[in-house]
Amino acid sequence: MKVRLFFLKTSWLVIIAGGLLGGCYYDNEETLYGITTCDSTFVSTFNTDVLPMLEKYCNGCHAGSSPSGDISLDTYSNVSNYVSNGSLMGSIRHDPGFKAMPEGRGKLSACDIKKIQSWIDAGAANN
Numbered sequence: 001m002k003v004r005l006f007f008l009k010t011s012w013l014v015i016i017a018g019g020l021l022g023g024c025y026y027d028n029e030e031t032l033y034g035i036t037t038c039d040s041t042f043v044s045t046f047n048t049d050v051l052p053m054l055e056k057y058c059n060g061c062h063a064g065s066s067p068s069g070d071i072s073l074d075t076y077s078n079v080s081n082y083v084s085n086g087s088l089m090g091s092i093r094h095d096p097g098f099k100a101m102p103e104g105r106g107k108l109s110a111c112d113i114k115k116i117q118s119w120i121d122a123g124a125a126n127n
């Protein structure tokens with residue numbers, strides 16, 4: 001009986017350890033995925049890459065009826081205004097002279113910033 005209990009406990013440990021290891025593998029895959037999509041040949045599109053990122057990191061403040069700073073980033077035409085005047089990248093890159101965004105939170109990852117930049121470099125199309 002004692003032996004059986006021991007085995008039972010051991011197998012639980014294995015399952016738990018497996019779960020943890022599995023978690024690590026998942027993280028690694030995510031990192032790798034980030035690297036591959038951030039290579040110099042990757043070009044983002046507005047609807048697939050840029051808008052979802054803005055929705056996630058910015059539009060808690062920059063959408064709706066009274067957006068922060070009176071700046072809406074919820075549609076292509078709204079976003080293009082801030083691409084043209086340079087404040088979108090200026091604020092995301094924390095360039096001097098621009099308000100650092102997202103306000104009160106950490107800077108976006110280098111990978112995410114690069115994704116937005118690649119879309120702008122390719123002409124900032126409504127794609």
Ligand code: HEC
Nearest residue numbers: 057058061068069071082087088091097098099101102103
């Ligand atoms: C917690 C709310 C909040 C979040 C999240 C946020 N912003 Fe802002 N943003 C503001 C406020 C408030 C201002 C106006 C600041 C001011 O004028 O003092 C502003 C201003 C700006 C400006 C004008 C900056 C300038 O110097 O002209 C841009 C562009 C901008 N935000 C883009 C973004 C982007 C892109 C994101 C996401 C990566 C983002 N914001 C996330 C609140 C936020």
